[in-house]
Amino acid sequence: MRSNRSSKQSSLDELSRTVLTSKAITITQPRLSLLAILLKEKRPLTVEQISRLSKGKIALSSLYRIIKDLKDSGIISEFQTPENTKVIELTEHQDDHHHHIFCRECGTITDFEIGATLERDLETEIRRVERQYSVSVTSHSLELQSLCLNCATGKAQL
Numbered sequence: 001m002r003s004n005r006s007s008k009q010s011s012l013d014e015l016s017r018t019v020l021t022s023k024a025i026t027i028t029q030p031r032l033s034l035l036a037i038l039l040k041e042k043r044p045l046t047v048e049q050i051s052r053l054s055k056g057k058i059a060l061s062s063l064y065r066i067i068k069d070l071k072d073s074g075i076i077s078e079f080q081t082p083e084n085t086k087v088i089e090l091t092e093h094q095d096d097h098h099h100h101i102f103c104r105e106c107g108t109i110t111d112f113e114i115g116a117t118l119e120r121d122l123e124t125e126i127r128r129v130e131r132q133y134s135v136s137v138t139s140h141s142l143e144l145q146s147l148c149l150n151c152a153t154g155k156a157q158l
């Protein structure tokens with residue numbers, strides 16, 4: 001059991017190193033820890049969630065700087081929850097455009113994509129809105145508020 005867990009951890013570490021090397025940015029322990037958390041969880045995380053999941057490995061005071069560094073190198077991207085909380089996600093292995101589902105109880109965030117037809121219709125509608133309101137729309141986001149399965153069934157989370 002124990003060796004299993006540590007070998008899983010070391011492959012996350014390897015993967016994190018590969019990501020940093022591919023972007024030619026310096027490998028530091030806090031950067032590796034942050035990437036390992038994002039790779040392991042496979043979902044967008046708030047700064048608070050990252051801090052909790054790092055179990056003391058990343059000081060909250062340095063977390064914002066690490067996030068900024070990785071964001072500047074294009075490894076991670078950032079968006080806001082409906083409550084304007086900052087959320088971090090990996091840019092890698094991700095289609096450029098997707099949307100988010102938020103659990104209103106525990107704050108878990110899930111990525112999802114809508115069908116190509118709907119996405120296209122939405123773009124057409126946005127062009128119409130641009131003409132009607134004389135604006136230039138730069139992006140759109142679609143947010144779904146939900147209760148995740150764990151919260152709906154009353155199971156503890158995070």
Ligand SMILES: [Zn+2]
Binds near residue numbers: 150
């Ligand atoms: Zn939930």
Ligand SMILES: [Zn+2]
Binds near residue numbers: 089098100111
């Ligand atoms: Zn996302």
